[in-house]
Amino acid sequence: MIRRSLRAGAPLLQAMEQLKTVGLRPTRQRLALAQLLFERSSRHVTAEQLHGEARGAAVRVSLATVYNTLHQFTSAGLLREVVIDPGRSYFDTNTSDHHHFYDQAHCALSDIPGHAVSLAFLPQAPDGSVVERVEVIVHIRKVPR
Amino acid sequence: MIRRSLRAGAPLLQAMEQLKTVGLRPTRQRLALAQLLFERSSRHVTAEQLHGEARGAAVRVSLATVYNTLHQFTSAGLLREVVIDPGRSYFDTNTSDHHHFYDQAHCALSDIPGHAVSLAFLPQAPDGSVVERVEVIVHIRKVPR
DNA sequence: ATAGTTAATTAGAACCATTCTAATCTATTG
DNA sequence: CAATAGATTAGAATGGTTCTAATTAACTAT
Ligand SMILES: [Mn+2]
Ligand SMILES: [Mn+2]
Ligand SMILES: [Zn+2]
Ligand SMILES: [Zn+2]
Numbered sequence: 001m002i003r004r005s006l007r008a009g010a011p012l013l014q015a016m017e018q019l020k021t022v023g024l025r026p027t028r029q030r031l032a033l034a035q036l037l038f039e040r041s042s043r044h045v046t047a048e049q050l051h052g053e054a055r056g057a058a059v060r061v062s063l064a065t066v067y068n069t070l071h072q073f074t075s076a077g078l079l080r081e082v083v084i085d086p087g088r089s090y091f092d093t094n095t096s097d098h099h100h101f102y103d104q105a106h107c108a109l110s111d112i113p114g115h116a117v118s119l120a121f122l123p124q125a126p127d128g129s130v131v132e133r134v135e136v137i138v139h140i141r142k143v144p145r
Numbered sequence: 146m147i148r149r150s151l152r153a154g155a156p157l158l159q160a161m162e163q164l165k166t167v168g169l170r171p172t173r174q175r176l177a178l179a180q181l182l183f184e185r186s187s188r189h190v191t192a193e194q195l196h197g198e199a200r201g202a203a204v205r206v207s208l209a210t211v212y213n214t215l216h217q218f219t220s221a222g223l224l225r226e227v228v229i230d231p232g233r234s235y236f237d238t239n240t241s242d243h244h245h246f247y248d249q250a251h252c253a254l255s256d257i258p259g260h261a262v263s264l265a266f267l268p269q270a271p272d273g274s275v276v277e278r279v280e281v282i283v284h285i286r287k288v289p290r
Numbered sequence: 291a292t293a294g295t296t297a298a299t300t301a302g303a304a305c306c307a308t309t310c311t312a313a314t315c316t317a318t319t320g
Numbered sequence: 321c322a323a324t325a326g327a328t329t330a331g332a333a334t335g336g337t338t339c340t341a342a343t344t345a346a347c348t349a350t
Contacts, residue, residue: 025317027327048307062329067308086226086234087307087337101271112268119264119281123257126246129285136264136281140274170346172298193336207300212337232308232336 011035022076032059033069037079042094044082044109050091082109084137099136112138159183167221177204178214182224187239189227189254195236227254229282244281257283 015034019026036053037043045053051066070091073079082090084102090109097114117136125131160179164171181198182188190198196211215236218224227235229247235254242259262281270276 025326027316029328046307064309064330065328068327081231083231084228086228087232089231089307101274103274110271116267117264119262122261125283125285126255128290129246129248129287131283132286133284134281135284136279138270138276139278139280140270141277142274145273170297172345174299191336209301209338210299213298234336 011039014038018078022078024072024076029059029061029065030069030072032057032061033066034073034078037073037091037093040093042092042111044090044092046088046090084109099138101138101140103140103142105141112136163223167223169217169221174204174206174210175214175217177202177206178211179218179223182218182236182238185238187237187256189235189237191233191235229254244283246283246285248285248287250286257281 012031012035015031016026018034019030024030032054033050036050047066047070051063054061070079074081074091077095080092080095082092084090085107094111099112099117101110101112157176157180160176161171163179164175169175177199178195181195181202192211192215196208199206215224219226219236222240225237225240227237227245229235230252239256244257244259244262246255246257
């Protein structure tokens with residue numbers, strides 16, 4: 001018990017810190033979801049997936065709260081929403097500048113480091129608007145080896 | 146009446162030609178939708194929008210047929226599906242190599258010619274897969290002038 | 291032209307990810 | 321320890337999309 005708490009202490013404290021700095025109350029549910037999301041690196045999860053993981057880890061949390069939390073984390077800059085699949089949103093724990101490979105047949109997203117793609121634009125943004133973000137999606141397909 | 150038929154003849158024949166070459170029966174509904182889609186250049190429409198236009202043009206067609214037709218046209222290479230908005234698919238009449246500006250606040254899509262964007266890749270596609278298409282989405286935001 | 295065959299259309303139901311509601315609970319503050 | 325603002329929740333509602341199975345229309349062979 002004690003040993004487990006001690007081990008779990010570091011990521012939990014880190015999660016509390018994160019939540020405090022973005023002005024969200026560190027509730028049991030948000031702390032648990034933050035740990036599931038951020039203890040591994042670079043994840044692309046759907047709300048249903050994360051809800052399933054929470055249940056699997058014996059964390060009692062409603063699907064509504066999972067949705068609320070994912071959106072709050074996104075607004076706070078802790079997550080990024082990736083819209084790539086009609087009718088399903090992915091949430092990306094990698095908020096650094098990067099792009100994606102996407103295998104549509106397998107609904108599989110993987111990262112491309114931002115520095116690995118360079119692009120030269122001619123077109124200005126339409127008059128009266130400003131560029132917010134450039135997103136590059138490389139659609140790939142599995143082939144027999 | 147006659148004058149109208151004669152004028153409408155050209156695009157209608159063109160639409161029949163298109164459908165025939167992709168192996169789809171030129172039904173009243175598909176011909177009407179093809180005309181609505183292709184008589185103007187570079188459109189980005191949702192199924193509901195196109196259905197509304199058809200109704201406005203006194204074309205009797207069900208929403209199910211609009212969906213069927215959009216997907217068939219997409220499979221046939223006459224349209225391209227653009228997934229950019231969670232829970233809404235756009236169909237693009239421009240099937241040439243090009244990219245998009247997207248104003249999320251106004252759900253407004255506009256084209257960027259393919260030749261206006263050049264990119265230098267370092268990353269290979271993951272092992273056992275091949276690049277199918279590279280999609281660039283430039284997220285823009287309207288600013289006060 | 292006609293009949294037979296195949297494909298397309300349709301209304302309405304079903305689906306399903308997501309959002310909403312309003313009641314309950316919890317963290318925070320004084 | 322109140323009082324209050326904020327968070328969670330079950331379950332209903334939403335809305336774009338897909339499905340179903342019955343009807344209608346296009347095509348093919350005669
Ligand atoms: Mn969202
Ligand atoms: Mn689709
Ligand atoms: Zn990513
Ligand atoms: Zn386009």
